[in-house]
Amino acid sequence: MNRFLTLRDLSTMKIERLVARARHIEHWSMAHSLIGKVVTLLFLEPSHRTLASFQAGIAQLGGASIVLSSGQGKWGIETRDGPSKDGDPEEHIRDTIPVLEEYGDALGVRCGSRGSSLADDLAEPWLGVIDSLARKPLINLGSAMDHPCQALADWKTLDDEEIPRDGKFVLSWAWHPRPQPLALPATAAAMAARRGMKVTVLRPEGFGFPAELRSRIIAEAKRGGGTFEETDDRVGALAGARVVYAESWGAPATIHSPARDSNLRAPQRAWRIEPSWLESTEDAIVMHCLPARREIQIAETVLDGPRSRATRQAVNRLHVQKAVLLAMLGSDMV
């Protein structure tokens, strides 16, 4: 495996093998698998859970990691096409990647969103440029529209909990003081659809997924045997749910205009996951990919309660990422 950029690029069999491998890794030490290997982690935006889980996993496999974080000190990386501007970034990503990939054996990049437009986020030219420049194994550590490490961890969490492949998966919007990117909700919905689940996105009017994203998820549902729908009917959505997954995202129409977005979100401030929400579900587990805004996105009694699998999801990041690293750099025949 030379690329791990989105689950959409992988066959369902490959996904299942990676999850199975992660379950094995969880229980068996493999401290010598990556001896002598160096993995370079480039963060164009900070992400400390990703940083910690990759550094820990690489070390536990016997390898070494090097970390570069943009935005610390005066350093920055220009990612826009065309000539460098006279602005701050001294370096262009076209020069960074070919060198970094020569220093190590694999490259992980957190590129996030450029924050310019939804069309840009959907096209992910930034990730595309990095993909075109790197010849060695490349891992997407979180981009404008995808987070395959989280998707694989969530898939494993659903398997760990023996949630039926065709169970009902409710992705609920939750209020947040700022418009959040679409990457994580898009990733969770596509993952569940691909796993074969009945995916319902529960959100206020105006916060529906953009058409192109909806098409992508429906395509994943077709491949996996799942379904996809969106609604603002909370009662109907929650009835019979096996999973309630809490996420916040900005309204697609205003996601890069915080001021306009603020007006749109203001009336929804009370929209948060409450204990009462779970009553009509079928013993649903509650998922959240963290970090959480406690009491704002989700009641603490839910997040800290017996149905919550938030910590479990984060811990599974460690296990699935080790499986991905072994598939790329080890002798694994995944």
Place this chain on the structure above:
Amino acid sequence: MNRFLTLRDLSTMKIERLVARARHIEHWSMAHSLIGKVVTLLFLEPSHRTLASFQAGIAQLGGASIVLSSGQGKWGIETRDGPSKDGDPEEHIRDTIPVLEEYGDALGVRCGSRGSSLADDLAEPWLGVIDSLARKPLINLGSAMDHPCQALADWKTLDDEEIPRDGKFVLSWAWHPRPQPLALPATAAAMAARRGMKVTVLRPEGFGFPAELRSRIIAEAKRGGGTFEETDDRVGALAGARVVYAESWGAPATIHSPARDSNLRAPQRAWRIEPSWLESTEDAIVMHCLPARREIQIAETVLDGPRSRATRQAVNRLHVQKAVLLAMLGSDMV
């Protein structure tokens, strides 16, 4: 050993065993003791000597460390109780700790002071929350009122120098442009009292330790056979001293009000450790836990002179911390 939060929690025998272990480690390589172990270091405030000594020590024992620093980039951790505010921190410590501790084998946290009130600093609710959340070994890398790694390093330094257990230990206040936390002076005084020393805190009027802190140190003196007193009489304090330990701290009444504190400290600007101070001592060594404000807290001829043990104290950080790590993660029966 599962906790290293303050020397007050340890028996004197345990402290002595850790120091003895550190003296052994100083002279013998133990490069395989922590192979396969991962120690997570979480810095809620920066501390580069702590960072460097832990990273080096862990590597020298064959283990790996991962480092997370709050305050770099846009990331932050909320530590206040109650619901997350709408402010900057995206993450709550209640979600951070359970995940981080699953990624590694032990956790070190530098939490410092919240800077809100002296009562808060004395109660250390922040450290208490982390303690309640972590099941794996936990090391205090410096909190509002304690710094057990520094205490153990200082204890070893006193032993290295063969300073008598009942010798006179003078902790002298020194001027500093800003009000400094009480953690380090409190730690040094309690350590020396516990070791059985005659502790004298030499400080201007208004800079006496708060009552609760004084009680704690007196309790330590009782356990260790030492004594504790405070004075502003420099001549009396220094006579016969075996140790002069330089520290700066804010006046307890104004420590979290820099403007008020500034007025209180202004008349004391000349209060710094001078060569002449050592004349009436009994060949006292001079201690300073670094970083030092040269010529402001202490004359350079003293800090760089033959009586200074400041570098030695910092180097002992490395050795005692390795002893603590081995007691927690190795096969040591300390």
Place this chain on the structure above:
Amino acid sequence: MNRFLTLRDLSTMKIERLVARARHIEHWSMAHSLIGKVVTLLFLEPSHRTLASFQAGIAQLGGASIVLSSGQGKWGIETRDGPSKDGDPEEHIRDTIPVLEEYGDALGVRCGSRGSSLADDLAEPWLGVIDSLARKPLINLGSAMDHPCQALADWKTLDDEEIPRDGKFVLSWAWHPRPQPLALPATAAAMAARRGMKVTVLRPEGFGFPAELRSRIIAEAKRGGGTFEETDDRVGALAGARVVYAESWGAPATIHSPARDSNLRAPQRAWRIEPSWLESTEDAIVMHCLPARREIQIAETVLDGPRSRATRQAVNRLHVQKAVLLAMLGSDMV
């Protein structure tokens, strides 16, 4: 070898042995050479290519690195002589170095320029202080006037390309929105002169090297059998060149006065390396030590074209630095 501060301190035979060692290392894994060794990397200014190449190289040799970066969070290091000011830095380099060097086996320091005066840059008192304080192996990771790691990587690149020892080496100034330090152009010119090359510095009037720097390079040319000249005649300079090395630097007279410098540079905005420049050369390779301002310093068709060796230079950083580390810490008899 206990010091790697400038190529000027090394015999030509030693330089050649290091390059030969680097060529060997490039093709053979030496994963056990530095097991148990800790290298401390102190960045008083950020440099991410240096950070990445050292971290990767140390890991590939089996050692561990610890990284301290000034300027992150509230931490800083005072390097001026005399008493600490009341300003931000809590720590003086005189206290930092003796401790850091005890924690590890070797020390690398990126000290850059103080930015105060050209005389200061030329004298490098900062590097001198660190040199006087460290007893263990010390590597200059980039100072005000020197960058020996880049010099050695460039030397290896010239050897890799079989550029004749007496070939023509043109170091061309290029426009940049800000006045850049003299360290890299000075290093490249001195390296080429020492290698025996015919060095021509092509730059606008007002951007000639300061007299003391010129003397240094001429001395290197004498040792190596090369020559040194400066000119603003592009046609004459490029004719017959084997190497065109692109660099930007501030006018020595105004380098620490950005406003004055800006006026001086403004008329030269069009001075960038163009494809047409290569026509009269003898199949010259194009060098650039990165980061590059694309289309501003150099045309993208040149930087990304077949003559460019910019990535190769950066990759050679890895190999030569491993040779230096082995010469200092390994069993190499270089």
